[in-house]
Amino acid sequence: MKQYRDQGAVGALLDEYEKTLTEVISVLSDISNQKLIAIVDDKTKDPDCRSIQTILTHVIRAGYCYGIEIRKSLGEQIDYVERKTLNSVKEYQTGLQEMFIYNEQLFIDYPNLNLEEKDPDKKIVVAWGQRYNIEQLLEHAIVHVLRHRRQIERFLIKLSA
Numbered sequence: 001m002k003q004y005r006d007q008g009a010v011g012a013l014l015d016e017y018e019k020t021l022t023e024v025i026s027v028l029s030d031i032s033n034q035k036l037i038a039i040v041d042d043k044t045k046d047p048d049c050r051s052i053q054t055i056l057t058h059v060i061r062a063g064y065c066y067g068i069e070i071r072k073s074l075g076e077q078i079d080y081v082e083r084k085t086l087n088s089v090k091e092y093q094t095g096l097q098e099m100f101i102y103n104e105q106l107f108i109d110y111p112n113l114n115l116e117e118k119d120p121d122k123k124i125v126v127a128w129g130q131r132y133n134i135e136q137l138l139e140h141a142i143v144h145v146l147r148h149r150r151q152i153e154r155f156l157i158k159l160s161a
Helices: 008-028 033-037 052-073 089-109 134-160
Strands: none
Touching: 008 052, 008 089, 008 134, 033 052, 033 089, 052 089, 052 134
16 A cells, blocks of 8 residues: 655655656666667757656756755755766666655755745745745656656657657
C-alpha cells in the first residue's frame, strides 16, 4: 500500500514530486543507451531538447536549482550545480532520485518553512525572472518534470518509427 507523508501541504508536494520522478524513471527503464543519446530534434534551438540525454541533464540540473533558489532566499550562500551529462540510463535514474533527496532535505533542514507568500516583493525571484513563493516554485518543479516526461515519451515514439 502506498505510504503518504504526513506533513500537510509539504507532504503533498513531496509525494507528488516523487511520484512524477518515479514516472520518469519508469519510462526510462526500457530505453537503451543508444536511444538515450540519439539526436531526435536536430532543428530545435534549445540545446536541452535535442535528445533524451539532454532533456534529462536539464531536468536534473533544474531540479537542484529549485531547491537552491529556495535556500538562497533563506540566506544560504550556495552555488548552483554544474550541468552534468551522464552516460547511461541507470545513471540518470539514480541522478533523478538523488535530486529528489536533495529537495526533500530542504524540508528536513527547514521544518517550519512557510510555503505561501502573497507579497510579490517577498517572493523568490528565480534566475529566469519569474516571482514565486515556495509552494508555487515546487508546483512549477513538478509540472516541469511532467512536461519533459511527455517530451521523452514523444521522442520514444519518433525513435520507434
